[in-house]
Amino acid sequence: MMDNFTPGPFEEELTAAGVPRHLHGWLGRYGIGALVVKMGIHFLEMSPERTVATMPVEGNTQVAGILHGGAHVVLAETLGSFSASIHAGPGRHAVGIEVSAAHHRSISSGLVTGTCTAIHLGRTLVTHEVVMTDAEGRRLSTARITNMVRDNAPAT
Structure with a gap:
């Protein structure tokens, strides 16, 4: 235990x-999770209402040398899922059911900061908006993630 x-x-x-x-x-x-470790995600705040983390661009780029679009989504889904799981609380868990992202500008070096803010914290559905920014605070991408909250299976 x-x-x-x-x-x-x-x-x-x-x-x-x-x-x-x-x-x-x-x-x-x-x-x-292994992917969170591999991506170099570092948490600064964690709560159901707001979760903030950074991720390096280096090591997470695509062939053109800019941050991979999928890396944006990995950061967004990580933040939204952790926030939803904290909201779910003991005896419950969150599973992602929808994620979408719009990419606004590219970045080729430095750190990306993801700020996850709750849109809806319900009993069965939880939705967050995640905004990724560069060191100057410029918006790089905007994502939305919805998680379903479920009860854990009874221990056998």
């Missing part, structure tokens, strides 16, 4: 990714 005080096997990963200490018990058995 995991509690909010016993370190799990992913303690170092969570700390390195900037996950707030009060969420380590929840994520301690699962970590943040």
